[in-house]
Amino acid sequence: MPFSPQKRKGTMSGILFVAIFSAAATFIAELGPVKALGLSPLVIGIVLGIFYANTLHNQLPSEWETGITFSAKKILRFAIVFYGFRITFQQIAEVGMDGFLVSLIMLSTTFIFGTWLGHKIFGMDKDTSMLTASGASVCGAAAVLATEPVLKAEEYKTAIAVSMVVLFGTISMFLYPVLYTAIFENATGFLHMTAREFGIYVGGTIHEVAQVVAVPFSVPGAPEEMANSAVIVKMTRVIMIAPMLIVLGIYLSYSAKKEGGATESVKLVIPWFAVYFIGVAGFNSLHLIPENIVHIINEIDTFLLTMAMTALGMGTRFSKFKGLGLAPVYTATAMFAWLVIGGFVVTKVVCA
Structure with a gap:
């Protein structure tokens, strides 16, 4: 137990230690x-954590590892629950059925x-494939963090997924404004x-909320409607992480039961923190807490998420990456192409 008398101080x-890195x-x-x-x-936190893991890791007391692990596991779940204060059901309703x-x-x-693609075509293990896919499909680093406890994946796999989110999310941020001003804004037809x-389109396909x-x-003269639609659709994707994780938990339990035999009793994996996340979002929709208090809660929650991400980085050693090669990059590139091209087509068809 991390807070047993013998381990409490460490x-x-x-x-x-994690909090100091997160503050930085x-x-x-x-x-x-x-x-x-x-x-x-969150992204900067994992970079600092990885730097520590591969440089100074052996210079600090091993007793501190329990605190780092606690930050990566327990604080993470708590922070994901309170992420629900960023969303209201009214916001989702505002964007309509199209979004x-x-x-x-x-x-x-x-x-x-x-x-x-990652597992069957490029030969990655299933956990890394799912983590990378969750980051691209839902809400970037936060989605990877939320999926990790359900899969019980190792820290370095989470770091791989987050690195792909950072790379292609950053590319998206520069690419999309160029696509709009150079093509979409003045084009005719489809x-x-x-x-x-x-x-x-932006809210439905770009990785991170930020x-x-x-x-x-970044779009010159962009109307307010563009930003509002983007953010609301993005937050709709964010809230969908809860049902996605519940379905994933059911799938993992079914797969384990199938592989272990029909008579074997397999515990259903339900990520309760995802259920609580929906509950918090529902409570936030009632607007019972003043807006300035909600803002403070969100600031604290961002710091807790940064702590979790930093701690995950601290568990990442480059030596564990050997053998993966470029498979994560290939997988993330294919997903990025689908988000940019397929997302455009889906948006046009749905909004027609």
């Missing part, structure tokens, strides 16, 4: 050039396609996109 020291990540994320790139503290359908189609197809359609917010602001 656990607290480890948690404090938060500070760096607010610096002008970094903020302009749309890099969240909901685009979110649902892109999430399900990207996750299934990415998992199949290639033309209204500001609302482009907003739905990147989705950044794209409309």
